Amino acid sequence: MNSEFVVGIDIGGTNTKVGIVNESGNCLIRATLHTNEYILVDDFIDALAGLINRLFSELRIGKNIKGIGIGAPNGNYFKGTIEYAPNLNWKGIIYFADLMKVHFNVPIILTNDANAAAMGEMLYGAARSMKDFIVITLGTGLGSGIVVNGELVYGHDGFAGEIGHTIIVINGRQCGCGRNGCLETYCSAPGIIYTYKELLKKYNVIPEVKDSLIEAKYIEQIAKEGDVIAIEAFKYTGEILGIGLANSVAYTSPEAIYLIGGFAKAKDLLFEPTIKSFNENVMNIFKGKTKILPSDLNDGDAAILGAASLIWKMD
Amino acid sequence: MNSEFVVGIDIGGTNTKVGIVNESGNCLIRATLHTNEYILVDDFIDALAGLINRLFSELRIGKNIKGIGIGAPNGNYFKGTIEYAPNLNWKGIIYFADLMKVHFNVPIILTNDANAAAMGEMLYGAARSMKDFIVITLGTGLGSGIVVNGELVYGHDGFAGEIGHTIIVINGRQCGCGRNGCLETYCSAPGIIYTYKELLKKYNVIPEVKDSLIEAKYIEQIAKEGDVIAIEAFKYTGEILGIGLANSVAYTSPEAIYLIGGFAKAKDLLFEPTIKSFNENVMNIFKGKTKILPSDLNDGDAAILGAASLIWKMD
Numbered sequence: 001m002n003s004e005f006v007v008g009i010d011i012g013g014t015n016t017k018v019g020i021v022n023e024s025g026n027c028l029i030r031a032t033l034h035t036n037e038y039i040l041v042d043d044f045i046d047a048l049a050g051l052i053n054r055l056f057s058e059l060r061i062g063k064n065i066k067g068i069g070i071g072a073p074n075g076n077y078f079k080g081t082i083e084y085a086p087n088l089n090w091k092g093i094i095y096f097a098d099l100m101k102v103h104f105n106v107p108i109i110l111t112n113d114a115n116a117a118a119m120g121e122m123l124y125g126a127a128r129s130m131k132d133f134i135v136i137t138l139g140t141g142l143g144s145g146i147v148v149n150g151e152l153v154y155g156h157d158g159f160a161g162e163i164g165h166t167i168i169v170i171n172g173r174q175c176g177c178g179r180n181g182c183l184e185t186y187c188s189a190p191g192i193i194y195t196y197k198e199l200l201k202k203y204n205v206i207p208e209v210k211d212s213l214i215e216a217k218y219i220e221q222i223a224k225e226g227d228v229i230a231i232e233a234f235k236y237t238g239e240i241l242g243i244g245l246a247n248s249v250a251y252t253s254p255e256a257i258y259l260i261g262g263f264a265k266a267k268d269l270l271f272e273p274t275i276k277s278f279n280e281n282v283m284n285i286f287k288g289k290t291k292i293l294p295s296d297l298n299d300g301d302a303a304i305l306g307a308a309s310l311i312w313k314m315d
Numbered sequence: 316m317n318s319e320f321v322v323g324i325d326i327g328g329t330n331t332k333v334g335i336v337n338e339s340g341n342c343l344i345r346a347t348l349h350t351n352e353y354i355l356v357d358d359f360i361d362a363l364a365g366l367i368n369r370l371f372s373e374l375r376i377g378k379n380i381k382g383i384g385i386g387a388p389n390g391n392y393f394k395g396t397i398e399y400a401p402n403l404n405w406k407g408i409i410y411f412a413d414l415m416k417v418h419f420n421v422p423i424i425l426t427n428d429a430n431a432a433a434m435g436e437m438l439y440g441a442a443r444s445m446k447d448f449i450v451i452t453l454g455t456g457l458g459s460g461i462v463v464n465g466e467l468v469y470g471h472d473g474f475a476g477e478i479g480h481t482i483i484v485i486n487g488r489q490c491g492c493g494r495n496g497c498l499e500t501y502c503s504a505p506g507i508i509y510t511y512k513e514l515l516k517k518y519n520v521i522p523e524v525k526d527s528l529i530e531a532k533y534i535e536q537i538a539k540e541g542d543v544i545a546i547e548a549f550k551y552t553g554e555i556l557g558i559g560l561a562n563s564v565a566y567t568s569p570e571a572i573y574l575i576g577g578f579a580k581a582k583d584l585l586f587e588p589t590i591k592s593f594n595e596n597v598m599n600i601f602k603g604k605t606k607i608l609p610s611d612l613n614d615g616d617a618a619i620l621g622a623a624s625l626i627w628k629m630d
Binding site: 074083084130131132146148149151153154155156157158159160161162163165166167168169170177178179243246247248250251252253254255281283284285286289 | 389398399445446447461463464466468469470471472473474475476477478480481482483484485492493494558561562563565566567568569570596598599600601604
C-alpha cells in the first residue's frame with residue numbers, strides 16, 4: 001500500500017481538475033477534463049478513471065494510493081452524492097463516490113467543491129491562522145464554503161454553504177436551480193455574460209463578435225482594453241456581489257472572504273467594485289473588519305488540496 | 316455566597332424582561348421594564364438595578380447570587396458591550412456589563428438577545444436534541460441566533476447572527492441601521508405597521524383608528540376579525556420572511572428555524588404565509604427538510620433562560 005499519495009479532484013461546471021498530492025500539500029502532477037462534454041455521468045467516470053490511471057503511470061506509482069478526495073457542486077459529504085447540481089449535465093441524485101468505487105478500491109470521500117476549496121485555504125493557504133472565514137468560488141456557478149470556529153459548516157444534512165443560491169433580487173433572473181434572483185445569476189461567468197448583453201441592448205450597441213464568442217474571458221479582455229460597456233458589466237457584478245458578501249458577514253462575521261475560481265481571475269476589475277459595494281453595504285458594526293481577498297494558492301489548487309485533505313484527515 | 320440563583324435579563328427594544336432562575340431552568344419570578352422610556356442608559360441601569368433588588372427582596376434571597384446573564388440587541392459576548400443598536404435609545408458603544416458591575420459585584424456576562432434565546436431553546440426548549448438550528452426573534456427588530464454543530468455562531472468579533480440586517484430588497488425600505496432594504500424593515504412589528512399603512516394608501520382606505528394606535532397588536536387583532544387589508548399585510552410579511560428563511564437555510568442548513576418573540580405570537584396569521592413562501596422559495600436540495608416552528612417555552616423565557624445559562628455554563 002502506497003500511502004504517500006492522494007488523488008484530489010475538483011469537479012466544476014466547465015472543467016474538472018485532477019491532481020496527485022502529498023501530505024505537505026504539494027500537487028505533484030495535474031490534469032484537466034472538460035466536464036460539460038459528458039452528457040452521461042458514466043462516460044465521465046470512465047474518462048476520469050482513465051485520466052487518473054494515466055497520471056499514476058506518469059508518476060510511476062501504483063494504484064494503491066491512500067484514497068481519493070473529491071469536491072463537486074452540490075456534493076454531499078455525508079452521502080458521497082452529487083444532488084441536483086444546476087451547472088452539471090447529470091440531473092437528480094448521483095451516487096458519485098460509489099460509482100468511483102467500481103474503478104478504485106480505496107477510500108473515496110466527496111464534499112461540496114467550495115467546501116473543499118475552504119479546506120485547502122485553511123490547511124495550506126492564506127486562511128491558515130483563521131477560525132472564521134468564507135471561500136466563494138466564482139466560475140460557472142457561485143459556490144461557497146463557510147468555516148465557523150475552525151470547522152466547516154455542513155448543516156444537518158451536509159448541504160450547508162449555498163450562498164450562490166440565496167435570493168438577492170426577488171423575482172430576479174431565472175436560475176439554473178429553478179428559482180429566480182439567486183446571487184449566482186448575477187455573480188458568475190454566465191451572470192456577467194447576461195449583464196453584458198443586457199447593457200449592449202440598453203445602449204443599443206451591436207457586439208463586435210458573434211454571440212457565441214461572448215464569454216466571461218472575452219468581457220474581461222475587452223474591459224482591460226477599456227471597453228466601457230464591459231467595464232460597466234464588471235461594476236454591476238461587483239455591486240451585487242458586494243451586497244451578497246455584506247449579507248454573508250451578517251450571518252457568520254468572518255475575518256476574511258476569499259474570492260477564488262476562474263471568474264475571480266479578473267482581479268481588480270472584479271475586486272474593486274466588489275470591495276466598494278461591500279464597504280457601502282456592510283452593517284456598521286462590521287465595517288472595516290472583514291477582508292475581501294484572492295487566494296494565495298496556485299490556480300485551482302485550493303479545491304484539489306482541500307479535497308485531498310479529506311483523505312489525509314480521515315485517520 | 317448564594318449560588319443557587321442567577322439573574323437572566325432579556326433587553327428588547329420595547330420591553331426588558333428580568334427573571335431569577337435556578338439551574339433546572341425554572342424561572343422563579345419575573346418582572347418587566349419599559350426599555351424605550353429611558354433616554355439615558357444610566358437611568359435605565361439604575362431602574363434595572365432597583366428592579367433586580369426588589370426581586371431579591373420578594374424572593375428573600377441575598378444579593379450574592381451566582382451571576383447575571385444578559386441578552387441585548389447588538390450585544391457583544393466578547394466585550395460585554397451593546398454596540399450601535401438600531402432599536403435602542405442609547406447610541407454608539409455602551410459598556411453595559413461594566414455599568415452593571417457598579418451595582419452588582421458578581422460575574423456578569425452579556426450576549427446578543429437572539430443568541431441568548433437560541434441558548435435557551437437549546438438547553439431547555441424544543442431544540443434540545445438539535446445540533447443545527449436558528450432562532451429568529453420577531454419584535455421591535457428581527458434578531459437571530461445561529462447554532463451550528465451544537466455551538467452558537469459568534470464570528471471572529473462576536474457579532475455574528477444579524478439575519479435581520481441582511482439586505483432582502485436592494486434599495487428597499489430605510490432601516491434603523493442606516494441602510495436600506497434590511498429583512499427587519501419588512502418582518503418585525505414596525506415592518507408590518509409600515510406594510511399595513513402602505514396597503515391602506517394603495518387601496519385608498521381611511522383607517523378606523525388614529526395613526527398612533529396602529530400597532531402590530533392592533534393589526535393582528537383586526538386581521539383575526541377578518542380585516543382583509545390587515546390579513547394582506549400579514550401575507551406580505553410572511554412572503555418576505557419566507558424568502559429570508561430560505562436564504563438562511565442556504566447558509567447553515569438548519570434542522571429547524573424557531574420564530575419567537577412578541578410579533579411571532581400572531582401564530583397562524585404569520586406562520587401560514589411564512590411557511591408557504593418558505594416552501595416555494597427554498598432551494599430544491601433543502602425542500603421538506605427544515606421545520607419552521609414556534610418556541611415551546613413560556614413566553615419570553617427562552618432569552619431569560621439562555622442569558623442565565625451563560626452564568627451556569629461559565630464554570
